Structures are given as C-alpha cells and as structure tokens.
Amino acid sequence: MKSILLVDDDKNLSETLAELIDPKEYRVDLLADAPGTVDYIRANGPDVVLLDVNLPSGSGLELLKEIKGIEGAPPVIIISGYVSTDNAMEAMKEGAYEYVTKPFQMERLLVTIHKATEELHASTLAKRQVKPEMLWQTTPDITSEVVDTHREIIGVSEEIVEIAKMIGRVAKSDAAVLIFGESGTGKELVARAIHRNSNRSDKVFLSVNCAALTETLLESELFGHEKGAFTNAYSRKLGKFELANSGTIFLDEIADTSMTTQSKLLRMLQEQEFERVGGEQTLKVNVRVIAATNKSLVSAIKEGKFRIDLFYRLKVVSIYLPPLRERRDDIPLLANHFLDIYNKATGKRVEGITSEAMKFLAKYSFPGNVRELENTIQTAVVMSKNRVLEVDDLPIAKDRRELVKIDFDEIKDNYYQMFRRLLEPIYGKIYQNSNGQIYAHIQEAFEKAVIGLTLQQLNNNQVRAAESLGISRNTLRDRIDKYGIK
Numbered sequence: 475m476k477s478i479l480l481v482d483d484d485k486n487l488s489e490t491l492a493e494l495i496d497p498k499e500y501r502v503d504l505l506a507d508a509p510g511t512v513d514y515i516r517a518n519g520p521d522v523v524l525l526d527v528n529l530p531s532g533s534g535l536e537l538l539k540e541i542k543g544i545e546g547a548p549p550v551i552i553i554s555g556y557v558s559t560d561n562a563m564e565a566m567k568e569g570a571y572e573y574v575t576k577p578f579q580m581e582r583l584l585v586t587i588h589k590a591t592e593e594l595h596a597s598t599l600a601k602r603q604v605k606p607e608m609l610w611q612t613t614p615d616i617t618s619e620v621v622d623t624h625r626e627i628i629g630v631s632e633e634i635v636e637i638a639k640m641i642g643r644v645a646k647s648d649a650a651v652l653i654f655g656e657s658g659t660g661k662e663l664v665a666r667a668i669h670r671n672s673n674r675s676d677k678v679f680l681s682v683n684c685a686a687l688t689e690t691l692l693e694s695e696l697f698g699h700e701k702g703a704f705t706n707a708y709s710r711k712l713g714k715f716e717l718a719n720s721g722t723i724f725l726d727e728i729a730d731t732s733m734t735t736q737s738k739l740l741r742m743l744q745e746q747e748f749e750r751v752g753g754e755q756t757l758k759v760n761v762r763v764i765a766a767t768n769k770s771l772v773s774a775i776k777e778g779k780f781r782i783d784l785f786y787r788l789k790v791v792s793i794y795l796p797p798l799r800e801r802r803d804d805i806p807l808l809a810n811h812f813l814d815i816y817n818k819a820t821g822k823r824v825e826g827i828t829s830e831a832m833k834f835l836a837k838y839s840f841p842g843n844v845r846e847l848e849n850t851i852q853t854a855v856v857m858s859k860n861r862v863l864e865v866d867d868l869p870i871a872k873d874r875r876e877l878v879k880i881d882f883d884e885i886k887d888n889y890y891q892m893f894r895r896l897l898e899p900i901y902g903k904i905y906q907n908s909n910g911q912i913y914a915h916i917q918e919a920f921e922k923a924v925i926g927l928t929l930q931q932l933n934n935n936q937v938r939a940a941e942s943l944g945i946s947r948n949t950l951r952d953r954i955d956k957y958g959i960k
C-alpha cells in the first residue's frame with residue numbers, strides 16, 4: 475500500500491481526500507502544520523506529500539525546501555488556496571512535483587497523485603548540468619540592465635499559471651529556451667523571469683534585438699569585432715556573448731537572422747565558442763541562451779530561411795505565450811495592475827475602472843496583446859480627469875467609434891490615415907502570417923477588395939467599373955480572373 479502525507483490545516487480537504495481515494499490503494503496520514511514534518515518524512519518515508527502553501531506556522535514553500543533537502547525525498551505536490559504565478563514558479567523551482575490550486579478538480583488531483591507515486595521520486599533526480607570547464611573567462615564589470623519596476627508576471631488563467639510553472643522548472647538548468655508568441659504577449663518578461671530565477675541571477679542579462687541590425691552589425695554586436703574588421707571598425711569591440719559570459723543572453727526576433735549569422739549561432743550553442751568579426755582567436759564562453767520570436771520558425775524553415783538544426787538547438791525547452799484574447803481571465807487583473815503602475819508613475823489617483831469599461835476591455839480583441847492593454851491604461855490614466863476610468867477614457871474604444879464615424883469627405887485627401895487605422899488592429903496578425911510577404915499579401919487583398927466593391931457598386935458592369943477605377947478593361951478582366959472575383 476502507498477502512503478500519502480497531507481500537510482494542511484484545512485479539514486475539508488482531508489475529508490474529501492479520504493472519501494475519494496481507495497483505502498486499499500493509499501493510506502493518508504495527516505499533519506496540520508509544518509513543525510515535525512521533516513522528522514515525520516524521515517521516519518515514515520511517505521510515497522507522496524501534499525503540502526499546503528499557507529500553513530499556520532508559515533510558508534509551505536519554505537517547508538518544501540527542507541523536504542527536498544532530505545535524501546531520497548518523496549515527490550511533493552503543492553496545494554495553494556489561491557492562484558499565484560509567483561508561488562507556482564517558486565514551487566516548481568524548488569522541485570515540487572506539481573502545483574495545484576483550490577478549489578481543484580479532485581479527479582485531476584488523484585491522477586497527479588497517482589503519477590507522482592508511479593514515477594517514483596522522479597522529481598528528486600538531479601537536474602543540474604555540469605558546467606563546462608572554461609578555457610577563457612572574464613567577468614564583465616557591468617551591472618545588470620536598467621531596473622525594470624514592474625516585472626511581476628500577472629495573471630490567474632490556467633495558461634499563465636502553466637507558463638509560470640514552466641519558468642520555475644527550467645530556470646535552474648542551463649537549457650536553451652525558445653519563447654514564441656504574438657507581439658506584446660510578454661516574451662521578454664518571461665525571459666527575464668527565467669534569468670532571475672536561475673543560478674545566474676547575480677550575473678548579467680543582455681538582450682539583443684536581431685531584427686534591428688544588418689548582418690554585419692548584428693554579428694559585431696553578438697560576437698564583437700577586431701579593429702579594422704570592416705569600414706568604421708576603428709577599434710576592438712566586445713560582443714554581447716563575451717559581455718554576457720556566465721550570464722544570460724536574450725536573442726529577440728531570432729527569425730530575422732541571416733543564414734550566415736545562424737551558422738555562427740549554431741556553433742555558439744554547440745561549442746560555446748566563436749571568433750570576433752575579423753579576429754582569429756577562438757573565444758570560449760559560458761552563456762545561457764534564451765531566444766524569442768513572434769514569427770513562425772516552422773514556416774521560416776519550410777521557406778529555407780531558417781536552419782532546422784539551429785531551431786532544435788534553441789528549443790531544448792519551448793514556451794508558448796498565448797495571445798491575450800485567449801486568456802481573457804487575465805484582463806481585469808492586468809488592467810488593475812497597470813492602473814496601479816501608472817498611478818504611481820504619474821502621481822495621479824485614479825481609483826478604479828468602471829464595470830462598463832472593464833466589460834469593454836474583457837471583450838476587446840487586443841491584437842497588440844498585453845502591451846496594447848498597458849498602453850491603453852497608461853494613456854487613459856494620463857488623460858483622465860475623472861476619479862475612475864470610463865469607456866470614453868479608453869483610447870481603443872475611442873478609435874473604434876471614430877472608425878465608424880469616418881467622414882469620407884474630410885478624409886478623401888487622407889487615405890493614409892484611414893487605412894492605417896483600419897489596418898492597425900489586425901496588423902500583428904498579418905505580420906505574423908506573412909513571412910517576408912507582407913507587401914504582396916496586402917497589395918493583393920487590397921486590389922481584390924477595391925475591384926470587388928466597385929463591381930458590386932456598379933452591378934457588375936465591367937465597362938463602368940474599369941472607368942471608375944481608372945484602369946483598362948483588359949487589366950480589369952485580368953484581375954477578375956487572377957483573383958477569381960465573382
């Protein structure tokens with residue numbers, strides 16, 4: 475028979491558990507508080523421990539650390555009375571087998587208990603990797619980047635809790651992590667959280683935006699260059715890999731690297747070595763790599779623009795950040811979080827968000843994800859003259875109303891503004907799905923829409939349509955065929 479140790483002062487839970495489990499399969503022992511738990515485990519060796527986060531004498535997460543210090547410690551399932559991404563992250567980081575929140579589905583808890591006792595003590599297997607011996611080492615004399623004030627991961631959705639757990643699980647290993655998700659979903663935030671929870675947290679975290687630079691400049695940024703390596707290389711420059719030695723590097727927008735840079739990155743990931751641009755000396759460093767992309771690397775691979783071997787090297791662990799519209803439970807919490815932040819930042823005292831405005835936010839599609847929500851609240855706080863934020867204070871609500879009210883006489887001369895506004899809400903999606911083809915895709919769709927609408931307006935009279943459009947009838951027929959316009 476297997477034994478479960480439940481450390482929790484919540485009577486309800488112990489009673490439900492006792493009712494649900496098969497007494498022939500498990501024995502449940504109860505402890506209502508932390509003191510004595512470690513001794514109990516040493517003496518009795520339970521197969522699994524269920525541990526509450528809030529114990530009368532203190533934090534269950536502290537107790538978790540002690541339990542994990544016992545040789546051959548049993549798997550520990552952390553139980554929390556409320557959803558907390560921080561607790562989820564911390565629990566997994568300290569080696570918990572699982573993190574579940576009350577009220578939970580009992581079925582699921584039973585499955586977890588079952589798995590934990592089957593995969594006997596799997597969670598105690600050493601996860602730490604051996605660090606390679608350094609041939610060459612410097613500890614750069616730069617302190618970690620600008621202090622960012624609000625780096626807590628906010629959310630209560632199942633999705634965000636899974637992400638927090640994932641961060642906790644991978645943080646302490648040196649494994650490369652690939653983070654993917656639409657623009658503004660929090661990729662950089664997650665990368666920083668991984669670093670902060672890793673064994674490298676007292677070392678630097680450097681970030682490089684791979685899309686912002688040309689091939690030569692990006693390579694010089696990453697690997698450094700020697701004096702005279704190229705025009706304007708007036709002196710030796712150390713690259714980010716060198717500067718991030720023993721720390722973490724964040725390669726943002728990794729899809730936008732050239733094939734040449736990709737092969738250098740591959741070597742860096744495989745051997746942890748490289749040469750400065752124009753240099754001969756091979757340098758060896760110990761850098762943990764976290765990469766992010768908002769484009770599909772799979773499509774890029776299919777199109778021959780991304781190396782598959784690099785892809786596998788980067789995604790030893792991959793974390794997907796779902797768009798905000800797919801985890802709407804997080805919207806109210808995030809909105810209030812940003813309200814706090816921008817109240818503090820601006821010295822304003824906006825007390826809250828009306829339920830009508832909150833409803834608007836909860837339904838809005840947020841093509842720009844969390845960043846768009848943040849910008850919305852920021853603008854609203856800055857501009858608001860009221861005690862609370864109303865729908866009218868939200869720029870996204872205003873934009874939408876203005877779009878409906880567009881005065882075409884006025885805007886005739888200003889198509890640019892209008893199209894920009896029309897495209898903006900869906901641009902993130904277009905960007906994501908049109909790898910290197912944005913122009914072609916938009917132009918085609920635009921042409922098709924204009925021709926289709928004109929024909930509709932003129933009851934499919936092609937002569938008049940060609941006239942109004944200002945194109946020849948041949949061109950019109952050609953486009954109708956090409957786009958299959960009915």
Ligand SMILES: Nc1ncnc2c1ncn2[C@@H]1O[C@H](COP(=O)(O)OP(=O)(O)OP(=O)(O)O)[C@@H](O)[C@H]1O
Pocket residue numbers: 624625626627628629634655656657658659660661662663664768808844845848
């Ligand atoms: N879960 C979250 N809790 C709190 N703040 C968040 C969360 N997710 C994102 N943010 C905030 O939203 C903003 C955008 O996040 P971040 O820069 O990490 O997104 P990203 O995925 O890197 O976007 P991009 O692809 O545009 O670079 C940041 O200010 C970040 O702090």
Ligand SMILES: [Mg+2]
Pocket residue numbers: 661662726
């Ligand atoms: Mg980013």
